[in-house]
Amino acid sequence: MRGALFNILGDLDNLTVLDPFGGTGALSFEAISRGATSATTIEHDVVAQKTIEKNMHVLALEKHINLIRASAQSWLRTTDTQFDVVLCDPPYNNTQISLLAELTKRVHKDGIFVLSFPASEEAPKEIKLQLIKQQQYGDGQLFFYQA
16 A cells, blocks of 8 residues: 555655654655655654664665654644645554644645545545545555645
8 A cells, every 4th residue: 555655646856744653664764765855754652663763774864754752642732844745644443533633734735645544434524635536455545635
């Protein structure tokens, strides 16, 4: 599904990216490889943070990726920074709809908000951006919104 996501997005030349559910950092690493100038990855799990740090070092991406050691919810209270692309891949067992709605406010005008969501669920009504594309892949689906 990650490959499909980036094939749909295409080149990310000179764009800024937010990955509020960092996990392994794979979305941020891929965004940088597709031309994004920077990616901010938010991760609260210490083990996942160490994995992201290690991979940043191995790939020499320390200057391009900003790792925030916090939850997305707590980070939102500290900044009003906006991004060209926001890539949301929340845990399917805890999608946190109100948090997703808050994250839409971090998308620049005309930016893109991408949501990975369980295939069994409909698009969250709380997201007030324009839905421009929806694609299903097995047990997951991608929603692409324009700000």
